[in-house]
Amino acid sequence: MLIEERNYLHRVEDVAFLPGMAAALKRLSDAGFKLFIVSNQSGVGRGYFTLADVERVNEHLRRELARAGVRFEKFTSRRSARPAQPRPQAVAAIFVRRAR
Numbered sequence: 001m002l003i004e005e006r007n008y009l010h011r012v013e014d015v016a017f018l019p020g021m022a023a024a025l026k027r028l029s030d031a032g033f034k035l036f037i038v039s040n041q042s043g044v045g046r047g048y049f050t051l052a053d054v055e056r057v058n059e060h061l062r063r064e065l066a067r068a069g070v071r072f073e074k075f076t077s078r079r080s081a082r083p084a085q086p087r088p089q090a091v092a093a094i095f096v097r098r099a100r
Contacts, residue, residue, distance in 0.1 A: 002025075002037070004018060008049065009057060010048070010053040023068070025068075025070045026070050034073045036072060037058070038076050038077075039078070040078045041077040041078060058075045058077075
């Protein structure tokens with residue numbers, strides 16, 4: 001987890017980073033790890049907010065973490081109305097596509 005849990009987070013002003021998270025991600029990046037964000041956005045599927053809201057929050061995450069020297073290879077979101085974590089197969093597919 002990168003940020004504090006918020007039910008159906010969709011507003012930039014509600015983003016609260018977990019303490020020490022940026023420094024930890026920077027250490028991983030400096031060690032050669034490629035960083036990805038995969039999130040479940042069931043609020044889009046349920047009509048609580050839009051994909052544009054998700055993109056604004058993602059851009060905020062990118063911008064704020066870039067200030068700490070953290071770079072992500074890719075952000076991707078699952079937009080199903082069913083609340084569930086992304087399946088391992090879906091996450092693995094992101095890495096396979098990225099490696100090509």
